[in-house]
Amino acid sequence: MTHRGTTYAADLTPAGKVAAEGKEFASAGAFSLHVKRKTQPGKARDDGWKSVKYRGLPLEHYRKQHVDSARGPQQARGGRRAGDSGDEEMDEDAAPEGAGRGEEAQQGDAPAPAEEDVKWVCCERCQEWRVVPGAHYATIEAAGDAPWFCEMATWDVRTTVPFKPACRG
DSSP: OEETTEEOSEEEOTTSOEEETTEEESSHHHHHHHHHHHHOTTSOOOOHHHHEEETTEEHHHHHHHHHHHHOTTTOOSSSEEEOOHHHHTOHHHHSOSOSSSGGGOOTTSSOOOOGGGOEEEEOTTTOOEEEEOHHHHHHHHHTTTSOOOGGGOSSOGGGSTTOOOOOOO
16 A cells, blocks of 8 residues: 555455554554654644555545445435445445544544444435444434434534534535
């Protein structure tokens, strides 16, 4: 894999994680942060999905292919909801970088939920898939096919995948 022109002994696992230096990073962002901390400790993290390349293509290319292939029958009118990640085959997005610190999160900071426990919802406006903490999924599920938007989240969306603030309407 390469990051910003430097090649690292790393590989993309079948689950969509990055294996490097005897560690398994939950996402491209976690790997990018790890490399950035080693090479430029004072700099902020970049977008690992765009800056980390596998077989010459940015990981964002593989991410989009995987998400598109996983959208199938679980799509509902409006915001899309997905049950467990095993049914949706969305492991690459399902594995959080960490929890509780937004962009500062890194793999290993907090235990990742078991894959069968991961629930997803997609914002109808920005089309961003988000991990829903278990305690909050019942509310989303009860809404049925109603559209779902980031600002409707009853949790701090910055603390779960994709670790981004809610979109603006």
